[in-house]
Amino acid sequence: MKIKYLLWCLLLSGATRALAQTPNAAAGTAAATTPAATTAPAPATDDFANDKQPIVYSFIPTDPYYLRFNRVLPFDKTFSIRFTGIPTSVSSIKVTITREYPNRKGQASGGKHSSAPPEEVIVLDGWQRGSGSEAAAATIGYAHCAKGLAPNASYSIRIETSGEVPLNAxxxxxxxxxxxxxxxxxxxxxxxxxxxxxxxxxxxxxxxxxxxxxxxxxxxxxxxxxxxxxxxxxxxxxxxxxxxxxxxxxxxxxxxxxxxxxxxxxxxxxxxxxxxxxxxxxxxxxxxxxxxxxxxxxxxxxxxxxxxxxxxxxxxxxxxxxxxxxxxxxxxxxxxxxxxxxxxxxxxxxxxxxxxxxxxTVFETLDDTYVDDFLKASKLYVTLDLGYAQVFRIDRGLAYSGFNLYFRPVDKSIPLSQYSTIGDWFAVRTSLLIGITLNSIAQDNVRKGLIGDKALVVGAGFKLVPFFKLNGGVLVHYRYGENPSLGTNHYHTSLSPFVSFSIDLDAKTLFSGIGDSIFK
CATH class of the missing domain: 1.20.120 (Four Helix Bundle (Hemerythrin (Met), subunit A))
Known part of the structure; x- marks a missing residue:
C-alpha cells in the first residue's frame, strides 16, 4: 500500500507541474523566433532539445554552417529559418522545400505514372528587405514554414536570392x-x-x-x-x-x-x-x-x-x-x-x-527530418515508462519500470492535439511496452521470477495526455506445479494479465529526484 500511495502522489505532482509549464495553444502552434533584443539560449547537444529556436542558415563564409543549416529539420511542427549574414545586395529571399523520394522514377512512356507519391512542394513565406537606411543595412531575416514536415524524410531546400551575392576571394x-x-x-x-x-x-x-x-x-x-x-x-x-x-x-x-x-x-x-x-x-x-x-x-x-x-x-x-x-x-x-x-x-x-x-544568386542544400546519429535518432522512438499495475492471477498491485517503443519518431514538445490525420493520431499515442517489475513477485511453492525474483512486463499503451498513459499486457514469470511433492525444480512459464497507468517521461528529471527517493 505504501508503494501505491507514493505512486499516486508522484502522478499528481507530475500532472500539476506539467500543466503549470504547458504553453497556451496559441503559443504552441507556431515556431517562436528570437527578438532582436533577446539573447538566444545556447544550442543544445541534442538536435531536438532546442527546437523552439529557428533553424540557422548562414551566408557568412567563416561560419561553420555556411550555406547550410545548423541542425536537422524539425518534423510535425511549424518552424522558422533564420538567415544570418545576408549580403546587402540581396533584396529578398525565397525558400522552396521539395520532398525527395529516393525511388522516384520519371514519367514513363505510354502515359504510366511514376511509382512514387505525387511531388510535395512547400513555398515558405519569404524574406523581403524593407525600405529605409536601417533596413538597407539589415543582415538578418526570417522565413516561416507553416506546415509541418514528415518524419524520416529527405527534403531539397532551394534558397533563392533576388540580388547578386558576391563571392569571397x-x-x-x-x-x-x-x-x-x-x-x-x-x-x-x-x-x-x-x-x-x-x-x-x-x-x-x-x-x-x-x-x-x-x-x-x-x-x-x-x-x-x-x-x-x-x-x-x-x-x-x-x-x-x-x-x-x-x-x-x-x-x-x-x-x-x-x-x-x-x-x-x-x-x-x-x-x-x-x-x-x-x-x-x-x-x-x-x-x-x-x-x-x-x-x-x-x-x-x-x-x-x-x-x-x-x-x-x-x-x-x-x-x-x-x-x-x-x-x-x-x-x-x-x-x-x-x-x-x-x-x-x-x-x-x-x-x-x-x-x-x-x-x-541561388544556393541549394539538402537536409533531412531525421538524425544521422543512431543514439540521437533512437531517443525519438524510445521513452522511459514508470507505472503501477493491477495484476490478475496475482491479485495485487506492482510497480514497474520499462520502455515505450513507438512505431514512428515522436517529438514530445508537440501537443498531441496538433496531429489530425488518423494515422498520426494513433502513431504518436500508441506504443509497445517492455519492462521489469520493481517488486518481487516470488511466492513460495506458487511462482518465481523470470529475471531474479522479478517478472518481465510486456504490453501496449495508449497515451491520454503527453505524460500519462493507460496500458495493458501480461507479466511473464514462472509458476510451480500444483503438486508440491514435485519440488521447486518443476515449474513452467506463466502469463498474468494486468492493467496499469504509467508516466511516459523520464521520471528522474521531471520530478526532481522524487523517483530516486522512492525507488533507489
Whole structure:
C-alpha cells in the first residue's frame, strides 16, 4: 500500500507541474523566433532539445554552417529559418522545400505514372528587405514554414536570392580555376570559334544567335563545379570585347589562307596544294576543337606541318611570284594561329569574370527530418515508462519500470492535439511496452521470477495526455506445479494479465529526484 500511495502522489505532482509549464495553444502552434533584443539560449547537444529556436542558415563564409543549416529539420511542427549574414545586395529571399523520394522514377512512356507519391512542394513565406537606411543595412531575416514536415524524410531546400551575392576571394579563385578547365566552357568557345570561321556576321549578331546555347553551356559549367551555385541573368554579350578580338583573328586566318589559295590557283602545277588548303579549312571548320586549342597541341602542330609543306613545295617549283605570295600568306597564317590560344584564354577570362561570377544568386542544400546519429535518432522512438499495475492471477498491485517503443519518431514538445490525420493520431499515442517489475513477485511453492525474483512486463499503451498513459499486457514469470511433492525444480512459464497507468517521461528529471527517493 505504501508503494501505491507514493505512486499516486508522484502522478499528481507530475500532472500539476506539467500543466503549470504547458504553453497556451496559441503559443504552441507556431515556431517562436528570437527578438532582436533577446539573447538566444545556447544550442543544445541534442538536435531536438532546442527546437523552439529557428533553424540557422548562414551566408557568412567563416561560419561553420555556411550555406547550410545548423541542425536537422524539425518534423510535425511549424518552424522558422533564420538567415544570418545576408549580403546587402540581396533584396529578398525565397525558400522552396521539395520532398525527395529516393525511388522516384520519371514519367514513363505510354502515359504510366511514376511509382512514387505525387511531388510535395512547400513555398515558405519569404524574406523581403524593407525600405529605409536601417533596413538597407539589415543582415538578418526570417522565413516561416507553416506546415509541418514528415518524419524520416529527405527534403531539397532551394534558397533563392533576388540580388547578386558576391563571392569571397577563396570562392572566386576556386570557381575560376574550375571554369578555366570546364568542358562546358570550352564547348561554348569552340562553337563560337567555328561560327566565326563560317560566317560573315558581326560579333554581336553571332553572340545573339548563339545566346540560348551559350547560357545553357555556362550554367552547366557552374553547376558541375558546385551544385549549390546557380547562374541567373546570364548576358554573354558582356563578353563582346574579348570575342571581337577572337573573331578578328579567325577571320585573319581565313583571309590569309584565301590569299594563298588564290595564288596557288594561278598555276595548275599547284592544284594538289590548293586542295590541301581546302582540306585544312574544312578541318578548322568542322573537326578542330578550338575550345582546347593550344600552341603546343596536336592540331597546331598538324596545321604547321601542312603549311610548311606547301611553302617548301612552292619554293622548289621555279615560280618566284607564286612562292613569294604563298610564303607571305603562310607566314601570316602561322602568326594568327599562334594568337588563337591567348585570345581564347582572354575570352574565357572575360566570360568568367564579367558574365558568370557576378550572377551567382541561388544556393541549394539538402537536409533531412531525421538524425544521422543512431543514439540521437533512437531517443525519438524510445521513452522511459514508470507505472503501477493491477495484476490478475496475482491479485495485487506492482510497480514497474520499462520502455515505450513507438512505431514512428515522436517529438514530445508537440501537443498531441496538433496531429489530425488518423494515422498520426494513433502513431504518436500508441506504443509497445517492455519492462521489469520493481517488486518481487516470488511466492513460495506458487511462482518465481523470470529475471531474479522479478517478472518481465510486456504490453501496449495508449497515451491520454503527453505524460500519462493507460496500458495493458501480461507479466511473464514462472509458476510451480500444483503438486508440491514435485519440488521447486518443476515449474513452467506463466502469463498474468494486468492493467496499469504509467508516466511516459523520464521520471528522474521531471520530478526532481522524487523517483530516486522512492525507488533507489
Amino acid at each position: 577563396t570562392q572566386q579563385t576556386q570557381l575560376k580555376t574550375g571554369l578555366a578547365v570546364s568542358r562546358a566552357v570550352s564547348e561554348a568557345v569552340n562553337k563560337l570559334a567555328r561560327t566565326s570561321l563560317g560566317t560573315l556576321l558581326p560579333a554581336d549578331a553571332i553572340i545573339n544567335q548563339e545566346n540560348t546555347d551559350l547560357q545553357q553551356s555556362l550554367t552547366t559549367a557552374v553547376t558541375d563545379i558546385d551544385p549549390k551555385y546557380h547562374v541567373s541573368k546570364l548576358e554573354p554579350i558582356k563578353a563582346l570585347e574579348a570575342f571581337q578580338g577572337m573573331l578578328d583573328n579567325y577571320r585573319n586566318i581565313r583571309a590569309s589562307l584565301a590569299k594563298v589559295t588564290q595564288k596557288l590557283k594561278s598555276d595548275n602545277k599547284f592544284s594538289s596544294k590548293t586542295q590541301a588548303i581546302a582540306n585544312l579549312e574544312q578541318t578548322m571548320l568542322n573537326t578542330t576543337d578550338w575550345g582546347i586549342f593550344s600552341t603546343n597541341g596536336l592540331d597546331h602542330t598538324a596545321f604547321l606541318a601542312v603549311l610548311d609543306g606547301i611553302d617548301k613545295d612552292t619554293a622548289i617549283v621555279k615560280n618566284a611570284g607564286v612562292h613569294a605570295v604563298v610564303s607571305s600568306g603562310i607566314t601570316d597564317t602561322k602568326k594568327y594561329l599562334n594568337q588563337v590560344e591567348p585570345l581564347k584564354d582572354a575570352l574565357v577570362k572575360q566570360i568568367i569574370d564579367v558574365v558568370i561570377i557576378p550572377n551567382i
